[in-house]
Amino acid sequence: MTTHLITGAGSGIGAEIADRLWNRGDSLVLLARSVARGTELVERWPGSAVCVADLADPEGLSAAIGGFALPERLDSLVHSAGVGEMAPLADATAALWQHVLSVNLIAPALLTAACLPALRRATGTVIFINSGAGLSSGPGWSPYSSSKFGLKALADSLRAEERAGGVRVTSVYPGRTATPMQQALHAYEGAPYDPTRWIQPGTVAAAVVDVIDLAPDAAVDDVTIRPR
Template identity: 55%
Template sequence: MPAHLITGAGSGIGAVLAGRLAERGDDLWLLARDARRAAELRERFPGARTLVGDLGDPAKLAWALGHQELPVELDSLLHVAGVVELGPVGDLPVKVWNDTLGVNLVAPAELTRLLLPSLRLAKGHVVFVNSGAGLRAGAEWAAYAASKHGLKALADALREEEHAGGVRVTSVYPGRTATAMQVKVHQQEGRSYDAGRWIEPESVARAVLAALDASRDAEITDITVRPGH
């Protein structure tokens, strides 16, 4: 069975993806911040295996994963987890920049590096769930957009480096999606939240699965998903 490692499987797009792949009978490896969250994921997705590593501390990921069993062959690495903190450049402290770039950019780069041997063996697929902010930066979105613009650069460079060996790389750019992160964004913007206005996580998950399921003669490099109303 194909093996997939997912970050952010606890909620939103990541949880939907984990559920869809589990329904297909695929093998799941789910990254959790700590042992408690790992236990919660195993209970929610029976049969899934978990790895413990804190994306908020990318420098320790190599040490953490070095003490755990990793998949020998990995068919896909799905980077879904992320954080957001809004604010004008003039008000954003260094901690917000470091935390946002750490989780959204440095951790995916490091996790990809650590799992590339397994991806190369399987001629696997790396999917970065990016954001519309990875293509355009608006006022008060500087830190988040910078992290996502960097994530696009990471994906583009990785694709060029690994294409000859058969590893595929896709960036998915969802617009506003009805997730817990979007609730937080609305709170920071001081706006009322209406989930019906935004993309369903299922719709983004379907876009990711379409990229994964593309035949070997094709590589879907970039997908933009926008609200339909």
């Protein structure tokens, strides 16, 4: 049985990835921020296992993973959960920095470390949903971009560390994608939101599934996807 652990399956890109993998009969382990959210996810993808943890709380996350029976083998670990909080540096509070870095960078690091034994057994693939903002930044983007630049560094280090063992590591850099996060970003920017202008979340999900399914003789290190 092919098994995937996915964060952020409750919305946007992560939900589309979960849909595609569940619909073809793969087994899902989903990380949900609360028991109520976990129940919703199991109703949507029956048979899935749920680990309840708030990614904004690194210590709570470590405790939750420690108390959870991870599968013996993981074919993929997909980090899609993320927060897109924006602020100019002058206005960014310590709490905002802590929140963005915890969810977008520290949590993926801790969760990946915990899943490595299962990924190694399956010579699996780790996929980090990064962002175009993980490659270049601009005004108002410093907390989010910093977290995503950090996520790129994490992926690059991990790829080098795991190459000999066969675990593949891919960073996916989508441009603006029509999800609730993008809608909130438009509200911050004071711009009208037209989801048809942007990449559809299913398009990113299809690319992610292609990376998971890649033949074993190759690895895709980076995928950049931009609105056409």
